[in-house]
Amino acid sequence: MILAVVSQKGGVGKTTTAVNLAAALARNGAKVLLVDTDPQGAVRHALGLRGAQARAGIAELLNATRQFGNAVRPTPFARLHVLLAGAVTESADHGAYHTAFAQSPAVREMFGLAAAHGYTVVVDTPPGLGGVTRRVLSECDSVLVPLQAEPLALQTSSQILRGIREAARDGVAPTLEGFVLTMYDDTSAMSKRVADTIRAQLPAPLLLDVVIPRTEATIEAFAAGQPVVVRSPDDAAAKAYMRLAELLTKRDR
Amino acid sequence: MILAVVSQKGGVGKTTTAVNLAAALARNGAKVLLVDTDPQGAVRHALGLRGAQARAGIAELLNATRQFGNAVRPTPFARLHVLLAGAVTESADHGAYHTAFAQSPAVREMFGLAAAHGYTVVVDTPPGLGGVTRRVLSECDSVLVPLQAEPLALQTSSQILRGIREAARDGVAPTLEGFVLTMYDDTSAMSKRVADTIRAQLPAPLLLDVVIPRTEATIEAFAAGQPVVVRSPDDAAAKAYMRLAELLTKRDR
Ligand SMILES: Nc1ncnc2c1ncn2[C@@H]1O[C@H](COP(=O)(O)OP(=O)(O)OP(=O)(O)O)[C@@H](O)[C@H]1O
Numbered sequence A, B: 001m002i003l004a005v006v007s008q009k010g011g012v013g014k015t016t017t018a019v020n021l022a023a024a025l026a027r028n029g030a031k032v033l034l035v036d037t038d039p040q041g042a043v044r045h046a047l048g049l050r051g052a053q054a055r056a057g058i059a060e061l062l063n064a065t066r067q068f069g070n071a072v073r074p075t076p077f078a079r080l081h082v083l084l085a086g087a088v089t090e091s092a093d094h095g096a097y098h099t100a101f102a103q104s105p106a107v108r109e110m111f112g113l114a115a116a117h118g119y120t121v122v123v124d125t126p127p128g129l130g131g132v133t134r135r136v137l138s139e140c141d142s143v144l145v146p147l148q149a150e151p152l153a154l155q156t157s158s159q160i161l162r163g164i165r166e167a168a169r170d171g172v173a174p175t176l177e178g179f180v181l182t183m184y185d186d187t188s189a190m191s192k193r194v195a196d197t198i199r200a201q202l203p204a205p206l207l208l209d210v211v212i213p214r215t216e217a218t219i220e221a222f223a224a225g226q227p228v229v230v231r232s233p234d235d236a237a238a239k240a241y242m243r244l245a246e247l248l249t250k251r252d253r
């Protein structure tokens, strides 16, 4: 199964969700490959992979300086492997990367090899609806959309639904697993109001029955280079990500 | 003066900063043009421009279905005009827009006409370092970088510095006005720690001496379609944006 975590809006928790969903699935026994298609390459920091050996990734598959087998790497976390963004994170020209990724046969190859190796694949994507995101949508099986409870959330959700429909290949679009509220701040009256509006407009099963709260432990874990589900499993956001993993696993059967 | 608000990181307050800086400068007497180069087109909602007449903008300049004079529009706020993103906000293919924008002569024309009309120009940009942001960096006079106090802020800042250098035309790069801490949450121990690290690594004048706090009034204002400096001038974020406008105006002389 290839699950893409997608939202064109910036800073809504795509990376945090992809990292923690991947870690939660691995904790539950799955062999997981976390793929970072964002030229900003935040996944590397989220997993604490700081050495020089953590530099190769998708960029090297695109320019054929590495093969899948020596681009994928293990992580400190059992059953969790990662395919990082690669040397593009040192570049300040992401447009070229989006174009290369959008057109390259290496993208289909890497997803094919991941599936052949028996990985459950979780894909982190950049913000915006550029070449990378559109290519990932056309190659994945299913899509999860993190949604922040802020005023433009409903506009964001209808635009991404269009993007998913347009990604259909041979008439088949990826399955939308659903929208999940992220970084939810229950101390904000506005967040509560927007969340209620979202619930009215995006009924179950479109809006998943899990809310990821904003917690200090989540950002502390990122700074420490560990998924919060590993570092602080009793934290409310960690528990919510574990429930999200269970919910998605049940649906998959 | 053409000032671009830029950060490749998502959700750090680019739009909120561009909108409120533009509104603050207009309140202080300048004739201001706020330009939305982000295909997500959030500026339209930030200014409460919801009618069908608010649909035309940069996309129509790029495909030559409109001219500068009938793409720029007034707003409910004195001396503040806006050039919106245009019909691209209905599209789910932003890659095509980035490419068109990056290559079009219409982009230099619109900035030239804005300057000729005596506007102070403030430019909102998309996240990422794609074609639109790189083109804006090569056309603007100065750059302001909103920075959120989160663990990857320093990586983000060094990457954008590279982007600014690479944007140099004929050896001249835009002036970096500086970095400004945004959405600052002083109830978060992590935010304080990161802010201290940022201050140590980005000394004045690189880090501007204004901090924009996270406030409920800011997000309420966005939902109400007004800049917070207009709707809630006594709010701490509104006052901080007014101070930012003064600081940048002083430097400009
Ligand atoms: N549940 C949470 N609690 C606290 N902080 C969070 C939570 N989820 C995300 N964050 C923080 O919010 C910021 C944005 O999250 P993240 O980077 O995951 O979003 P993103 O959608 O991947 O951003 P981008 O669009 O730039 O890729 C980060 O600093 C992250 O650590």
Ligand SMILES: Nc1ncnc2c1ncn2[C@@H]1O[C@H](COP(=O)(O)OP(=O)(O)OP(=O)(O)O)[C@@H](O)[C@H]1O
Binding pocket: A008, A009, A010, A011, A127, A150, A151, B009, B010, B011, B012, B013, B014, B015, B016, B017, B038, B042, B125, B126, B127, B182, B183, B184, B212, B213, B214, B215, B216, B218, B219, B222, B237
């Ligand atoms: N000072 C503040 N106080 C409270 N909320 C804020 C503040 N600044 C921004 N926000 C909110 O945070 C969210 C992100 O801000 P904004 O959209 O301005 O960031 P951005 O960098 O333009 O995002 P993108 O990368 O998607 O373009 C919005 O919901 C906005 O209303």
Ligand SMILES: [Mg+2]
Binding pocket: A014, A015, A016, A038, A042, A125, A126
């Ligand atoms: Mg991310």
Ligand SMILES: [Mg+2]
Binding pocket: B014, B015, B016, B038, B042, B125, B126
């Ligand atoms: Mg924005």
